[in-house]
Amino acid sequence: MKKRAERKKCNSTNTFSSDPGNILMAAYLAAVVFFLLLGSFSQASAQTKVAEDTAAQESIQLKDVDSGQLLISREQGKGYVAVPLLEQDVDINVSGMLMNAQVRQRFQNTSTEWIEAVYVFPLPDESGVTRMRMIVGDRVIVSEVKEKHEARAVYERAREEGKKSSLLAQKRPNIFTTAVANIPPQSIVEIEIEYLDAVHYQDNIFSLRFPMVVGPRYIPGKPHLEQEKRIAFDEGGWAMNTDEVEDGSQITPPVVEPGEQLRNPVELSLSLSPGFPVKNLSSLYHGIAIEQQDDRNYAISFDGRVFADRDFVLEYEAANEQTVSASLFSESIENEHYNYLMLMPPQQQIDNKVPREVIFVVDISGSMAGSSMRQAKEALVYAISRLRERDRFNIIVFSNKARKLYPYSLPAQGEYLENGLEAINGLQASGGTEIAAALDVALDGRTDHRRIRQIVFLTDGAVGNEKKLLTTISKRRGDARLFTIGIGSAPNTYFMTRAATVGRGSYTFIGKVNEVQKKMTALFDKLENPVVTGLKLDSDDNAAIEMYPQPFPDLYHGEPFVALLKSTKPLVDLRLSGTYLGKEWSVGVDGRGGKTRPGIAAVWARKKIRSLMESLHTGASEVEVRREVLKTALKHHLVSRYTSLVAVEDKISRPQDRTVQNKQLKTNLPSGWQHDKVFGTSAQTATNSQLLLFIGCILLVLGTLLILRQRRLS
Numbered sequence: 001m002k003k004r005a006e007r008k009k010c011n012s013t014n015t016f017s018s019d020p021g022n023i024l025m026a027a028y029l030a031a032v033v034f035f036l037l038l039g040s041f042s043q044a045s046a047q048t049k050v051a052e053d054t055a056a057q058e059s060i061q062l063k064d065v066d067s068g069q070l071l072i073s074r075e076q077g078k079g080y081v082a083v084p085l086l087e088q089d090v091d092i093n094v095s096g097m098l099m100n101a102q103v104r105q106r107f108q109n110t111s112t113e114w115i116e117a118v119y120v121f122p123l124p125d126e127s128g129v130t131r132m133r134m135i136v137g138d139r140v141i142v143s144e145v146k147e148k149h150e151a152r153a154v155y156e157r158a159r160e161e162g163k164k165s166s167l168l169a170q171k172r173p174n175i176f177t178t179a180v181a182n183i184p185p186q187s188i189v190e191i192e193i194e195y196l197d198a199v200h201y202q203d204n205i206f207s208l209r210f211p212m213v214v215g216p217r218y219i220p221g222k223p224h225l226e227q228e229k230r231i232a233f234d235e236g237g238w239a240m241n242t243d244e245v246e247d248g249s250q251i252t253p254p255v256v257e258p259g260e261q262l263r264n265p266v267e268l269s270l271s272l273s274p275g276f277p278v279k280n281l282s283s284l285y286h287g288i289a290i291e292q293q294d295d296r297n298y299a300i301s302f303d304g305r306v307f308a309d310r311d312f313v314l315e316y317e318a319a320n321e322q323t324v325s326a327s328l329f330s331e332s333i334e335n336e337h338y339n340y341l342m343l344m345p346p347q348q349q350i351d352n353k354v355p356r357e358v359i360f361v362v363d364i365s366g367s368m369a370g371s372s373m374r375q376a377k378e379a380l381v382y383a384i385s386r387l388r389e390r391d392r393f394n395i396i397v398f399s400n401k402a403r404k405l406y407p408y409s410l411p412a413q414g415e416y417l418e419n420g421l422e423a424i425n426g427l428q429a430s431g432g433t434e435i436a437a438a439l440d441v442a443l444d445g446r447t448d449h450r451r452i453r454q455i456v457f458l459t460d461g462a463v464g465n466e467k468k469l470l471t472t473i474s475k476r477r478g479d480a481r482l483f484t485i486g487i488g489s490a491p492n493t494y495f496m497t498r499a500a501t502v503g504r505g506s507y508t509f510i511g512k513v514n515e516v517q518k519k520m521t522a523l524f525d526k527l528e529n530p531v532v533t534g535l536k537l538d539s540d541d542n543a544a545i546e547m548y549p550q551p552f553p554d555l556y557h558g559e560p561f562v563a564l565l566k567s568t569k570p571l572v573d574l575r576l577s578g579t580y581l582g583k584e585w586s587v588g589v590d591g592r593g594g595k596t597r598p599g600i601a602a603v604w605a606r607k608k609i610r611s612l613m614e615s616l617h618t619g620a621s622e623v624e625v626r627r628e629v630l631k632t633a634l635k636h637h638l639v640s641r642y643t644s645l646v647a648v649e650d651k652i653s654r655p656q657d658r659t660v661q662n663k664q665l666k667t668n669l670p671s672g673w674q675h676d677k678v679f680g681t682s683a684q685t686a687t688n689s690q691l692l693l694f695i696g697c698i699l700l701v702l703g704t705l706l707i708l709r710q711r712r713l714s
Contacts, residue, residue, distance in 0.1 A: 084109045084117045084183060086263065086665055088308070090210065092270040097199045097327050097342060098597050099208055101127075105191045107180055114654050115183040116159065116662040118234050120253040121308075122211035125174035125494040127195040128606035129639040134166045134180070134647040135190040143168070143645040145637045147630060151644035155179065156233070162654035166191055168645040169234075171251050172466065173610070174494040175214055176639070177234055182654045196599045196606075199274075201342065203522045203558040206274065207315045209509075212266060212308035215367065215490045215670045216255060216678050217464040218433035219248040236664035245464040252464075254666045258675045262307035262668050270300040270314065277319040284313040285489065285511055285671075309668035310489035313511065328594035331601050332570070338600040339565040343576060343589065345532050345555060355390040356452045356527070357409050358383075359480075361442050362427065363459035363487070365399040369429035369677035371513070372488040376458045378516040379485060380424050383456060386524045387412035392451070395420055398438035399431030429677060433463050436472060443476035453480040454527055457499070461492030467616075469495070473502045474617040481505040483523060490670035501549075502617055506556045526556035532580045537563055540573040548607040564604040605636035613641065 084107040092101045103123075109115045123129065132143040143166070146154065151167060158165035159181035167179045168191075183189045200207045221244030235241070237252035245251075256263055272281075277295045287303035300314070327342040360383060362376055380395070387393055392409040393416075396402055405423055410416045442455050461484075463469065473482060482503025486496040487510055500507035506526050510519050532555035539545055546566045555561060561576060570591065577586035609632055612625050626642055633640040654660060669675055 084115055084180075084665070086117075086119060088264065088266045090266060090268040092208075092210065092268070094199060094208065094270065094272045094274065096273075096275050096329060096595065096597060097201070097340065098329065098599055098603065099197050099199060100599060101195050101197070101210070103193045103195075105178060105193070106188060107183055107191070108188045109183045109185060112185045114185065114658050114660045116179065116181045116233060116660045117183060118180075118236060118662065118664045119178045120171070120214055120237075120251065120664065120667065121176055121178065122174050122214050122490075123176055123193075123195060124197050124209060124211065125172075125497060126606065126610070127197045128602040128636075129168065129170075129176070129193060129195045129645070130602050130637050131192075131194040132166065132168045132645040132647060133192040134164065134649070135192060136164055136187075136649065139649070141166075141647045141649050143647040145634060145639070145643055145645055147634075148642050148644045151646040154646050154648060155181065158648040159233075159660065162652045162656060164189065164649040164653050166647045168193065168639060170639050170641060170644070171247060172494050173613075174211065174492070175251050177250065179234060181233075182660055184653060196602045198340070198562075198603055201560050203525075204321055205315050205317055206278075207313060209493065210268070210312040211490065211493065212264075212311060213490050213668055213670050214251070214253065215460065215462050215488075215492070215673065217245075217248075217251055217462055217492075218365065218367070219245045219252065219464045220432070220434065220436070221245055221248075221465070233662050234664075236662070239464075244468060248464055253664050255675075255679075256666050256668050262309060263666055264308040264668065266302070266306050266308050268302050268306070268312065272298040272300060272314075272316075274316070274318075278316040279319045281316040282314075284315060284515070285310050286312055288314075307668060310671040311491075311511070313509075326589065328589065328591060329597040329600055330570075330591075330594045331596065331598055333601055335568070336601075337567045337570050338604045339567070339571060339591070339594065340597075340600050340603060341537075341561075341563045341565065341574070341589065343561045343587070345561055345576070345578070345580070345587065346585065354452055355392070355450070356454055357392045357448065358387065358412075358527070359394050359396060359409065359442050359453075359455045360384075361396045361398070361438050361455060361457045361459075363399075363433060363435075363438075364397050364427050364429050364431075365433040365462075366430050366677035366680070367433060367460055367462040367673060368487065369674040371672035372460055373427065373429045375487050375510050375513050375516060377424055377427060378513050379458060379487075379510060379520050381421060382516060382520045383524070384412070384417060384420055384424075386520075386528075387417075389413045393420070395423065396438055396441050397427060398434055398441075399429075400434055402434070402437040402441045404441060433459070435459065435461075435463055435469050436465070439469065439472050439476065443473065443478065443480060443482075445476045445478040447479040453478070454505075455480050455482045455503070456485065456523075456527075457482060458485045458487055459496075460488040460490075461486060461495040461499075463492070463495065466492075466495045466498070470498055470502050470614075470617045473499055477503055483507070483527065485510060485519075485523070488670060489672050498614065501553065501614065504554060506559065522558060525558060529557040530581055531556055532578050535561065535576065535578040537565075538575050538577070539567070539571055540575070541567075541569065541571055543567040543569045543571060545571070546608075548604070548611045550611050564600075564607040566601075566604055602636050602638065605632050605638055608632055609638070609640055 087106045089104040092099055107117050134141040155165050155167040162182055165181045169177050171177060178191055180189055180191060219239040219242055221242030223240040223242050235249040237249040238254060239248040239252040241248045281290060286306060289301050289303045291299040293299060325344050329340040331338045360380060362380060368376060389412060391412045393412045394409040395405040405420060482500060483505040484496045484500045484507040489511055491509055496507050508519050508523055510516055535552040537547060548564050572591045574589040574591055575586055609629050612629050616622060616625055629640055630642050633643040639645055
């Protein structure tokens with residue numbers, strides 16, 4: 001009887017649409033909705049106006065211009081000058097579990113004007129940026145790390161004085177900006193950036209990701225109209241700053257239009273020395289040339305010309321999996337000792353009898369159109385096929401708003417599953433990326449001790465209000481675990497990884513449809529198997545230890561334990577303990593077998609900064625967090641939310657009678673994204689508010705007359 005009641009209540013909810021109402025009242029309400037939407041259209045028009053202004057500046061007569069140039073408007077409409085051409089060389093060195101990378105950005109000014117170039121670009125979200133150098137001819141200007149506002153003031157003062165200068169600032173942990181002022185006519189200025197990162201290990205696969213493009217971000221909130229009065233040098237993006245995304249104009253660089261050639265070519269060389277023989281060495285999304293120097297060292301490079309429109313991902317496995325059960329690296333600086341520890345706890349697959357409630361949340365916004373949507377659908381279909389009859393499930397889709405398939409979770413069987421598959425097949429991508437609305441529907445803060453509650457979130461994460469979303473997850477999670485799946489060629493890894501951390505779940509990335517089964521199988525191994533909880537790391541050496549992440553996360557099947565440690569003396573005896581399958585277990589680690597690696601201190605500092613920033617989502621004092629981040633970043637020469645790198649040449653280059661022209665360089669649209677789905681028809685969006693008002697008035701009058709006539713007939 002209960003099952004029939006559920007079926008009767010839900011038999012008409014096999015799509016994500018609302019119930020139909022009275023036709024006449026619907027017409028009346030439609031008119032009201034038109035009026036309510038005018039505010040939203042006005043906001044969209046304001047943001048689109050920035051995009052239109054940018055497009056207008058780029059729309060020129062090309063008969064006198066070489067096709068290989070980027071263009072920039074001069075002041076007061078006096079014509080156009082060429083924007084610097086950008087090329088990048090990337091040199092990555094992997095030694096054991098650590099990687100050191102140098103990114104050289106080459107700005108070439110082919111015009112007769114003095115140029116200031118601003119380039120928005122990504123780096124790995126866990127990377128510790130430690131150095132920047134500005135290279136002008138045979139001169140090298142080394143950067144200094146300063147508090148962010150001070151560094152910006154130094155750069156702006158040097159720019160106005162006519163000195164060559166550069167500024168490297170972090171906008172997000174995975175979005176950075178390089179600004180280079182006073183590039184002379186017919187000259188080249190190079191910026192060399194160095195960062196440290198760790199190799200990722202999960203499900204017996206080693207991987208490293210080098211992101212190459214910042215995908216367009218959805219910028220929610222009310223625009224700051226006062227921004228129109230004065231635009232700073234790094235506020236040339238297509239979006240405006242809003243009350244939810246204060247730096248929206250700084251993280252939305254202009255994007256290459258349909259029909260334009262791709263920009264920003266990249267040359268990459270990678271030296272791989274993992275310390276053991278490897279197998280299945282491959283690049284997931286780029287052609288590469290591999291030179292095996294011996295059984296433990298490899299030289300890798302791009303096979304052909306590559307443009308920055310997707311992430312570079314390299315994967316490999318140990319030829320003998322037993323060699324990676326534990327790794328320990330150390331670095332000593334003065335009287336401080338830093339350690340990187342990776343350990344695989346004992347885990348086994350079991351048939352978990354505990355029933356689950358699985359909520360699938362799917363992004364169907366415009367940025368998901370094309371290959372990303374196909375990947376998401378394939379992943380959903382596979383995920384639903386893995387559910388068991390004792391499980392319950394529901395599907396939530398979102399773009400401008402969020403909608404449930406069923407009013408509440410239903411058994412994973414029969415017509416409920418069939419309705420789910422039918423609804424998935426009909427999904428189409430369009431609209432904005434209102435992740436906040438989806439989180440409000442999926443996370444209700446409740447607890448249910450009868451079931452394991454799991455939220456599987458599929459999205460590219462292309463949003464700018466990450467801080468608000470992470471705070472929402474922290475407050476509304478309840479006893480649910482959030483598992484994120486990054487979709488597409490350039491997912492927002494910062495949001496995806498942090499959302500999983502705050503949600504006490506795990507994350508994975510799917511870049512191609514042919515990866516779906518492999519990645520989803522690994523994910524469901526986590527969902528269906530027990531978790532290692534209550535992890536603690538102790539030392540018998542009586543040394544004061546500062547360790548991160550803090551607190552330690554739960555570990556899922558196939559995941560290693562990773563910790564960064566700082567101690568007052570070398571560590572010899574370490575012990576990791578926790579609870580697994582309801583029993584206490586522990587394992588010892590002998591610190592005397594660790595290998596020395598430079599850069600561990602910077603990786604430790606970056607992990608500390610991440611933990612400090614994440615504490616803001618759980619109510620930590622921003623004043624205290626800022627003080628600790630500043631102290632750590634300045635000591636270890638790191639770029640952070642509160643620190644930047646600035647380099648200034650000591651002589652004046654630009655004549656005082658010449659002005660400097662500013663422009664943000666265009667970026668490519670990530671591979672597989674559809675321009676019209678992301679940006680829509682901007683001209684119509686920006687100019688149709690009066691037409692909508694007229695239509696709304698007509699519908700309102702007609703709706704009122706129809707209702708009055710219906711009442712008379714009644």
